[in-house]
Amino acid sequence: MALLLLVEDDPTIGKVLESSLASAGHDVTWHDTGGAALDHAESRQVDLVLLDLGLPDMDGIDVCRRLRAVQPACVVVMLTARHEEMDVVVGLSAGADDYLTKPIRLGELLARVQAHLRRGGTGPATDNTLTIGALTVDTGRRRVTVGDHEVVLRTKEFDLLARLAAEPGVALSRQTLMADVWDAHWSGPTKTLDVHVAVLRRKLEAAADGTADPPRIVTLRGFGYRLD
Numbered sequence: 662m663a664l665l666l667l668v669e670d671d672p673t674i675g676k677v678l679e680s681s682l683a684s685a686g687h688d689v690t691w692h693d694t695g696g697a698a699l700d701h702a703e704s705r706q707v708d709l710v711l712l713d714l715g716l717p718d719m720d721g722i723d724v725c726r727r728l729r730a731v732q733p734a735c736v737v738v739m740l741t742a743r744h745e746e747m748d749v750v751v752g753l754s755a756g757a758d759d760y761l762t763k764p765i766r767l768g769e770l771l772a773r774v775q776a777h778l779r780r781g782g783t784g785p786a787t788d789n790t791l792t793i794g795a796l797t798v799d800t801g802r803r804r805v806t807v808g809d810h811e812v813v814l815r816t817k818e819f820d821l822l823a824r825l826a827a828e829p830g831v832a833l834s835r836q837t838l839m840a841d842v843w844d845a846h847w848s849g850p851t852k853t854l855d856v857h858v859a860v861l862r863r864k865l866e867a868a869a870d871g872t873a874d875p876p877r878i879v880t881l882r883g884f885g886y887r888l889d
């Protein structure tokens with residue numbers, strides 16, 4: 662089941678889309694402002710967003726850009742009125758994957774959603790999955806779970822965890838981690854690494870909550886980090 666976020670301020674259109682997508686077997690959350698949608702996306706996994714461009718509180722293009730920042734892996738489909746078609750170009754450059762013009766034809770909408778989800782691989786887990794104890798890192802879908810709990814990570818948090826998980830139990834130097842996750846030619850301060858490790862630890866601990874064999878990121882003083 663895919664996690665869909667519908668952002669639409671027109672109650673009539675919202676109701677129709679919400680019920681059709683739910684009938685097609687999707688888990689749909691509907692918000693009527695950009696602010697509420699972004700709050701939702703900051704704390705929960707989203708596979709696909711249907712985003713109306715004309716929203717009461719924010720420009721849909723800005724919402725798209727900010728959605729992309731917090732949910733880099735999710736698919737964004739913009740819903741536009743015909744007079745907004747010029748915005749489509751801007752929207753696609755702001756990170757949207759596709760657009761549909763209103764009036765929305767439900768059959769087409771459902772078909773496109775299905776096609777995007779298939780491409781995005783929200784079906785069964787791919788074989789790009791690393792499992793270390795209770796931790797699972799699916800690099801294909803960019804999803805992390807500890808036991809039964811999903812861990813929502815930002816782009817670099819995910820990249821860092823995936824790098825550590827690629828060699829569990831191995832001491833990885835700060836230079837290696839900075840080069841592989843941030844910049845191959847990094848030679849400046851590496852404080853950002855410690856900040857990301859601190860956030861990862863907090864999120865992993867919160868998700869572990871009593872799970873047996875939880876993942877631990879061990880600090881190797883003066884050297885780097887290791888994932889146990």
Ligand code: CA
Pocket residue numbers: 669670671713714715716
């Ligand atoms: Ca609207």
